[in-house]
Amino acid sequence: MSTTAQATPAQMSGAEMLIKALIDQGVEVVFGYPGGAVLPIYDALFKQNAIRHILVRHEQGAVHAAEGYARSTGKPGVVLVTSGPGATNAVTGLTDALLDSIPVICLTGQVATHLVGTDAFQECDTTGITRPCTKHNYLVKDVADLSRVVHEAFYVATNGRPGPVVIDLPKDVQVAQGAYTGKDNVKHKTYRPQVVGDDAKIKEAVAMMAAAERPVFYTGGGIINAGPRASELLNELVKLTGFPITNTLMGLGAYPATDKQFLGMLGMHGTWEANHAMHDCDVMINIGARFDDRITGRLNAFSPGSKKIHVDIDPSSHNKTVRCDLNIVGDACKVLEQLIAAWKQGGHKPNQKALDKWWAQIDQWRARDSLKYKKDSKIIKPQLAIERLYELTKDQDTFITTEVGQHQMWAAQHYKFNKPNRWMTSGGLGTMGYGLPAAIGVQLGHPGKLVVDIAGEASILMNIQELGTAAQFRLPVKVFVLNNEYMGMVRQWQQLLHGGRYSQSYSESLPDFVKLAEAFHCTGLRVTDPADLDATIKEMIKIDGPVLVDVAVDKAENCFPMVPSGAAHNEMILADDKPKDPSNATVSEEGMALV
C-alpha cells in the first residue's frame, strides 16, 4: 500500500484501479476493441495518457499483436476485449500464446455479477472457455480483489514458463468503488517456479558434455524467453565447448545463424546436417526446447544412441514424450550460467580428437547443401525472394514475423537471424493470420525499426483487416506476400501423401492485393519477374508507411528438406531426390494418421 494511503486508502472505481495497476506494471500499450461490457474501462482509458490503446480490427488480432509485442520486447503484452464474442474471438490468440509460452494478459469484460449465468446479452462463460487455453485465469467478483488479481496475473504470466492469463471483469466490478493495492504488496501464495538448477545435476551434465564424442546443443524458445542474456551465455557455452548447435523454429536467433558452429534449424523442415547430427549424436544438450513432434519425427527412431540432457523450467516438459537421462528444472539463463561456471571450475576440456572427427562428419552432411533449390530466371522462386529480402535487410536491425505454411518454413530456413527477439512466428499452434497483427505489435515495441511480415496469400487473408490498424496508427509494417495461389503446405502434403489430389487447396478468386492494400490506405506493390525483385524490396523498405508486396512465386515449389510424417528424423526428402510417382505414397499408413 502506498505511504499516503495509510489512513484511509483513496477510493476509486474498478476501472480506474485497473488502469492504475497496468501503469504500475509498466504497461505502455494495450491492444483492444471496445464493447458494452468494457465501456467503464474505455472511459478510464480516455481520461489518462500513460497507456496507449491500439484499436485492432478483430480481437484475434489484438492477442497476436500482444504476442508480437511480448516476443520482441520481452515484456508482457496486454489485451482488452469485451465480453461474449470479444472473449471468444480472443481464444485462438490465447491458445497460440499458451503453446508458444508467450506472456500475455487478456482483460475481458463480463456481464454484471448478478447477471452471470442468466444467458445475458453478450454473456459467455469466459473463464470456462479459456481455462484450457490459458496458463491461468481469474473471474473478479469483488472490486476489493481487483488490484491483487491484476498484479498476480502479471506475476503468473511472466514467471516460470510464461503464458497467457485471462482476467474476466464483470461490469459492476468495473464501476464499484474500492481501494487500490500497489504491486509490491501482492505476492502470490504458492506459485514459485524453480529457477536455479540442481547443483549436483549441473556437475553431472558438465561431466557428460566433457566426455562426449559427438555432442550437439539443441535449443529452443526457452532461451528467447529467458532474455537476451541467456543468448549471450549460450554463445559463450557453445564457443567454450566447440560443440555444434541447432535451434528449433521458436529458438531461431538465440544463436547467430551466420556462425560456423550453427547447423541451421532442425526438425520436419530442418537441415540435413542438423537432423543427422541430432540422430547420430552421443550427447544431446536440450536447453529450453520440448521435443515437439515436429522435431522428433517417429519417436522410437529419435536419436537412438544418445544420452540426453534436458533443461526446462516446466517440469511437465521432462520425459513427456522423450525420456531423458538427466532432467534439470530451471531457468535457461540461470542454468547456462551454472553450466559455464561448472565447466570452467571443473577445468573441463572437450574431447578435441573426437570432436574433430564429429565436425568432419558434420561437414560431409553440410556438403549436401540441403537448402539448395533450382534457380529460375523467369519465375521467382520463393526461397530466392526470402534470400534477397535477407540480403537487402541484414544491415539494419530487422524484425521478421510470419504467417503459417511453406513461406514460414522458407523464412526460417533462408532468413538468417543473429539476434534473439527478431523472429516472431506461430510455432506450436500454427496459426494462419498470426503474422500481420504480430508485426503491428512488434512495430509498437520498436518504433523506427524495419518490421516485415513474411506471408502467404492464404494466411494473410485470415487477418487482413489489421492493415486498417497499421494505417490508422501509422505503423510502417511491411507485408511480404509469397503468392503461389495455393495453400502451399496443404498442396505439398496432398502432392506427397494424397496422390496429387489438390482438394480445396487452390485459392480461386484471390483479391487484387495491390488494390486491397490501397483500399486500406497502404501502399501495394507487385512483382512477378525475378529481375525486378531487388528493386521492389528496396522500394518496400524505402516507403515510409505500411506496404503490402504481392510477390508472384513459383506455384509448384515444395519446401525441402522434409521429414514425412511417421518417418524417422533422419529420413528426409530433399529437393533433388528423384520425383516419385505421386500415387506412390511416400508415407506409411501410420504416418497418414499424423499431422
Add this chain to the structure above:
Amino acid sequence: MSAPQQPIQSHILSVLVDNEPGILARVVGLFSGRGYNIESLTVAEVSDAAHLSRITVVTSGPANVIEQIKAQLGRLVPVHSVHDLTVEGPHIARELALIKVAGTGDKRVESLRIADIFRARAVDSTIESFVFEMTGAPEKINAFVELMKPLGLVDVSRTGVVAISRGPKAL
C-alpha cells in the same frame, strides 16, 4: 510406434489446492483434456482458515503417464502440492458407501448377516429393504457389493477414495 508396453497401475494422488472457484474444473479438465483416467475423485475443504481443499484422485496408467499426470497437476497455479501416496510409503485409503438392498424372507436375513460380518451398519430399514453404510478399502466395498447382488442389490452410492499417509508426518 508407441513405447514398449508398461504395466498399468492404479495410483492414489493427494492434491492440496487453493479452494477457489473453478479449481475442480481445472483438475477435471486437465484429466479429460489430456486423456488421463479418473477412477475416483473426492474433494472437500480441509482448512477453512487457509482456504485449502484436498483433492484425492485415483488414476491409472503406465508409470510414465502417472509421472506426467503429477507434473501436469503440479503446473496448475492454484495447486500447492501433489503427493503420490501409492509410491510415497504406507498410507490408509478409505471409502464410504451406501448400499441399498431390497428383498424379503431368507435373502433379507442373509443380507443382514453378511452386513454384520463386513461391519456395515443398517442406516435405513423398511419391511422390504435396508440401506447399509460401510467404510473400508475399496476392495472390501467391492466384495460386499458383489455379495449383495444375488440378495437384491438395488443401488450403490460411493464417495470415492480418501487417503492419508501413515505416521506422524504431514504430507
